[in-house]
Amino acid sequence: MKIAILIYDGFTALDAIGPYEVLSCLPGAKVHFVSTEPGPKRAHTNFLSVMTDYALNDISDPEIILVPGGTKGTMVAAEDPRILSWLRKAHETSKWTTSVCTGSLILGAAGILKGLQATTHWYARDFLQKFGAQYLSERVVRQGKIITAAGVSSGIDMALQLAKEVSGPEMAKTIQLIIEYDPKPPFDSGSIAKAEPSIVQLANQAAQEAFK
Amino acid sequence: MKIAILIYDGFTALDAIGPYEVLSCLPGAKVHFVSTEPGPKRAHTNFLSVMTDYALNDISDPEIILVPGGTKGTMVAAEDPRILSWLRKAHETSKWTTSVCTGSLILGAAGILKGLQATTHWYARDFLQKFGAQYLSERVVRQGKIITAAGVSSGIDMALQLAKEVSGPEMAKTIQLIIEYDPKPPFDSGSIAKAEPSIVQLANQAAQEAFK
Numbered sequence: 001m002k003i004a005i006l007i008y009d010g011f012t013a014l015d016a017i018g019p020y021e022v023l024s025c026l027p028g029a030k031v032h033f034v035s036t037e038p039g040p041k042r043a044h045t046n047f048l049s050v051m052t053d054y055a056l057n058d059i060s061d062p063e064i065i066l067v068p069g070g071t072k073g074t075m076v077a078a079e080d081p082r083i084l085s086w087l088r089k090a091h092e093t094s095k096w097t098t099s100v101c102t103g104s105l106i107l108g109a110a111g112i113l114k115g116l117q118a119t120t121h122w123y124a125r126d127f128l129q130k131f132g133a134q135y136l137s138e139r140v141v142r143q144g145k146i147i148t149a150a151g152v153s154s155g156i157d158m159a160l161q162l163a164k165e166v167s168g169p170e171m172a173k174t175i176q177l178i179i180e181y182d183p184k185p186p187f188d189s190g191s192i193a194k195a196e197p198s199i200v201q202l203a204n205q206a207a208q209e210a211f212k
Numbered sequence: 213m214k215i216a217i218l219i220y221d222g223f224t225a226l227d228a229i230g231p232y233e234v235l236s237c238l239p240g241a242k243v244h245f246v247s248t249e250p251g252p253k254r255a256h257t258n259f260l261s262v263m264t265d266y267a268l269n270d271i272s273d274p275e276i277i278l279v280p281g282g283t284k285g286t287m288v289a290a291e292d293p294r295i296l297s298w299l300r301k302a303h304e305t306s307k308w309t310t311s312v313c314t315g316s317l318i319l320g321a322a323g324i325l326k327g328l329q330a331t332t333h334w335y336a337r338d339f340l341q342k343f344g345a346q347y348l349s350e351r352v353v354r355q356g357k358i359i360t361a362a363g364v365s366s367g368i369d370m371a372l373q374l375a376k377e378v379s380g381p382e383m384a385k386t387i388q389l390i391i392e393y394d395p396k397p398p399f400d401s402g403s404i405a406k407a408e409p410s411i412v413q414l415a416n417q418a419a420q421e422a423f424k
Binding site for chain 1: 334351366404410
């Protein structure tokens with residue numbers, strides 16, 4: 001099970017690491033962190049680097065592709081012809097092509113979401129249409145072999161659904177127990193439908209800053 | 213807000229990255245990934261390296277300490293005198309000393325949990341007593357300034373609770389919305405109290421393998 005997780009400067013670490021932790025438990029999984037060239041890539045907060053061991057062209061036929069989101073850096077990645085052409089090529093033969101958060105904008109820029117329903121971080125919901133996709137306000141959206149997830153933490157839910165598709169419900173439930181995913185958020189403020197308007201406004205301001 | 217996240221070979225990436233994504237949003241947060249010496253550190257799956265920018269001694273007075281868990285590598289880290297003496301010293305002046313998953317075994321080995329209630333990954337629950345701590349089967353356990361969280365994904369819940377303590381509920385709710393943490397696991401299999409016995413057995417076998 002060859003898995004490629006795209007990494008680029010400015011990616012959001014949890015977008016990638018949530019699903020990685022789930023997918024790395026799949027039987028026979030080999031997870032490859034790939035970037036335009038191997039080496040350290042900085043997360044959007046600038047507090048952290050992840051090393052990638054592989055260049056894009058080292059991993060040409062992944063069964064699962066995962067594209068994490070980010071803030072400004074995602075907009076740069078979504079215009080990088082090396083990333084877009086690798087994605088288009090890898091998508092031709094992938095069994096699953098997935099994104100978390102604004103990673104769907106990179107899929108969109110590669111032309112992969114044209115005419116499809118998809119999701120993304122709530123802040124970026126208007127950006128998706130630019131790529132011919134129809135935004136759905138759902139945590140995980142599946143269209144054939146393409147699965148897009150909403151903001152940041154939603155990648156964990158998406159990966160567990162994918163684990164079920166790939167290896168069956170018994171394995172997916174086992175992985176859920178291994179990562180002890182029995183969430184108990186202290187508030188019910190994790191979606192714009194549930195958060196108080198003042199909280200939505202604060203989060204919106206923070207997101208605006210992050211994309212500047 | 214000086215935050216130190218301990219990294220060592222064999223750490224579980226989501227243990228560290230879940231809380232990091234939350235805590236890095238705190239006003240004035242500076243997150244430092246620290247290890248015995250700066251450089252790449254391998255996650256327990258061997259699929260991933262995280263770069264640390266700081267040696268332990270570069271960060272001597274963090275306000276928040278976070279210790280992630282792992283499998284075999286955690287047992288090695290829990291016997292590393294450089295890590296234990298740094299932890300003891302940093303804990304003297306920290307405002308918050310926290311762990312995720314088997315990270316609590318490292319806190320325990322440093323003598324920090326003696327006589328206290330604490331939690332850890334369900335698989336490691338019997339190990340905690342060795343360090344004079346009393347295991348509680350809860351997702352997050354607070355004892356004064358010490359907060360321990362259960363397995364892997366529980367660090368996100370812990371960090372949101374900590375965000376509330378540090379910066380108030382409005383900020384914590386805003387961060388929850390920024391990371392769109394509105395969890396919808398496809399199964400209810402995230403704790404040993406809820407998972408089917410056959411799933412507990414499978415997860416137990418996988419954990420045994422991982423600690424070999």
